[in-house]
Amino acid sequence: MDSIDLEVLKTAARWIDAGHRVELVTVIKTWGSSPRPIGATLAICDDGCVVGSVSGGCIEDDLIDRVRQQGITRTAPEIVSYGITADEAHRFGLPCGGTIELAIEPLSGSSKIAELLARLEQHELVARNVNLDTGAVTLDTAQAGAAQRIEGRVLTTIHGPRWRLLIIGAGQLSRFLAQVATAMDYHVTVCDPREEYRAGWQLPGVRLVHSMPDDLVIESRLDVRSAVVALTHDPKLDDLALMEALKSDAFYVGAIGSRMNNAKRRERLREFDLNDEQLARLHGPIGLYIGSKTPAEIAISIMAELTAVKNGVPQQLRMAHADGAGEATSDVCAR
Known part of the structure; x- marks a missing residue:
């Protein structure tokens, strides 16, 4: 697209x-x-x-x-x-x-x-x-x-691409998110070291790499025009990327998962010496609440929140997650 x-x-x-x-x-x-x-x-x-x-x-x-x-x-x-x-x-x-x-x-x-x-x-x-x-x-x-x-x-x-988006995970949701982001002038990179997820990936204009996510985040030298979204549901991959992204200048860092899973994630990240200010930058559950159920709808909700943050919309004006929204998102993406 x-x-x-x-x-x-x-x-x-x-x-x-x-x-x-x-x-x-x-x-x-x-x-x-x-x-x-x-x-x-x-x-x-x-x-x-x-x-x-x-x-x-x-x-x-x-x-x-x-x-x-x-x-x-x-x-x-x-x-x-x-x-x-x-x-x-x-x-x-x-x-x-x-x-x-x-x-x-x-x-x-x-x-x-x-x-x-x-x-x-x-x-x-x-x-x-x-x-x-x-x-x-x-x-x-x-x-x-x-x-x-x-x-x-x-x-x-x-x-040309005015913004960068790094997506961790090459699943179905990542495909939809990459398509929407590309149409919005993002230079999209998808990172997934798991061969079974990279097989069959064909999305013109989107770079696919197989290095470890934390290494790629460091190599990418993320700036204020960069965003990182973690979508694998695998702490060994998502947490590594988030650990480095939250220390960077990226304007948006988000992770898929329910409220409970994201609370546990924050506790794990705290063990990597991330401070309260850095942890507060993590968006999770990810996306604006629009009642999304399908991967395509979830991708739209993620890009909506990312766009609101990019455009400086105050947090109090953004739609809040409804109770249970993260659980529904997590269930759909895990399938």
Whole structure:
């Protein structure tokens, strides 16, 4: 499963290869309420087909209508705004008089989309620099934490995995979690030294390693853009990874299991000289309570909690686990 950003780029590349004229639309600024964030993208083909989104749909409709009536005629990037007046905000469905500023860039073989995709296949984080006067493009390696920006007349967009997720265990739940995380622009690594669990694992774009979890956590040099989720139910594997992850700068560390199992886990980890502050960072039972029963539902609940933590949502605003939720999660994942 590709991220939305990657799906837009891959589709645009196919259209260019097929001889179509294509425009790439990027949200570069918003005021007031906006349905899509800065950096959201959309590609539109000369036949009116689109992929991606820059609004709730109304701006897309206007872009499609213009292409169908006038074709794609731009030869250089252009910045356009939607929703400046109250009438426009109402017409385009922008709430509370919100305004969106877009960069519309005509693409061609010289736009370096193919080269960008090749670098993204190697899990690189890439800065794509577009001269808004000429359309000239350069690609650079981006630094972790880099954000989209405009400096002078150059628009720099960031592409590739902005976050890292290390999953301990290669079971069924791990597959669903890895798929969802990959679609959310995480670089996912799955670690499982058990050969029987690694057999048959096939998930494009996800790295599978067989080293011991604690060794991998140390080697990964986890930073504030990293998360670790332990899903094996085997203390010999999960606890080793958690022991090192809770000492790191990872923004999220979680483990599968019931309340009782996680209480026992915390006592075991305390024996490894983890202090109260470090133990308090452990999320377990893992995930937001959504009544999840199946591995797919549990994966969604885990990513929901991970996303809330990443976005700085205060703990008191997050949904609390209902009594017994961890037991249900544990039973399903153990099968």
